[in-house]
Amino acid sequence: MSEKRRKDAYKEAGVDIDAAGRAVGAFKDKVARTFTPGVLSQVGNFGGMYSLSGRKFKEPVLVSSTDGVGTKLLVARLARRHNTVGECLVNHCVNDIMVQGAEPLFFMDYIAVGKLVPEHIAEVMEGFIAGCLNNGIALLGGETAEMPDLYGAEDYDLAGFIVGVAERDELLTGERVKEGHLLIGLPSTGLHTNGYSLARKVIFGDKKHKVNDILPGGAKGETFGEALLAVHKSYKKPLEALFRRKLADAAAHITGGGLTDNLPRVFPDSLDAEIDRASWSVPPIFRYLVEAGELDESEACRVFNMGIGMVVIIPENKKEEALALLGSLGEGAIVIGRMVRGAGRVIYR
Secondary structure, eight states, rough: OOOOOSSSSSHTTTTTTTHHHHHHHHHHHHTTTTTTTTTTTTTTTOOBBBTTOOOOOSSSSEEEEEETTTTTTHHHHTTTTTSSHHHHHHHHHHHHHHHHTOOOEEEEEEEESOOOOOOHHHHHHHHHHHHHHHOEEEEEEEEEEEETTSSSOOOOEEEEEEEEEGGGGGGOOOOTTTTTTHHHHHHEEESTTSSSHHHHHIIIIOOOOOOOOTTTSSSTTBBBHHHHHHHHHHHHHHHHHHHHHHHOOOOEETTHHHHHHHOOOSOOOTEEEHHHHHHSSSOHHHHHHHTTOOOHHHHHHHHHHEEEEEEEOOOOGGGHHHHHHHHHOOOOOEEEEEEEESOOOOOEE
């Protein structure tokens, strides 16, 4: 048997352990800045540990969710801008559990790459850290995997995992929603993290635009890339404020499926959500996609959020208090419809 042994076989196979170590080391201290009092583990432990000790619950319920940002990542790659998608993912996950009445506690990430480039990982991590700091939650752990035979050299994918807690009798299940309740819409910042396969086809495929081309009708100088990479908004502050005053009986995060498919998830099937399409101004990016893509309005309302990223369902007698509270927080809240008798559908007027 030969005495000679290969020392860089794994690197030759496409996986650079040293690059992974450099990437982790670069943001270790920044991750620790997100740690909240419940965190018991350290950066680099095999598992993240979080204590609920000191929290006063009669019957605590853990609420969890997982998601990704889809082909928004391909827009980030085209624009060579990777520092927003991580924050999008944190905010998406926060919104998903808050609509059930949960207080977000911690977030965990998974990054899969074809070739690990520490600078790109650092940009993605900047977004994760910013999202966790802005939402007041801990980045409790994560994993970065380099898989050259599964992904192309420039390909990467993200997944996020979140856990929150709620008092059982304060969970929002939709059962309190009644006929006559109002639907209050909170504006989105853009596509958020859904509908990008269609948006990319229309903008970069059918119309042959580049990421730095100007969006018709957009803010002065706004490019397609800027509009598409706008950070998915966190609704944590307005939802917390509404929950604190017990103003909301249900809430829906408007993600894949749009208003059409997401609203019925949070109200009884004996009711319909009647939406007034004229109650809000549809942002330029959606108007462009509908017109340039020659999209049917009903399909557009299932693929995109059309400018409404969160809907809160409240009793009519709490309208003024809720709108005043949201206005004080700088939210451009709009009454977009009401609950009527029906069969669990969304009806547009």
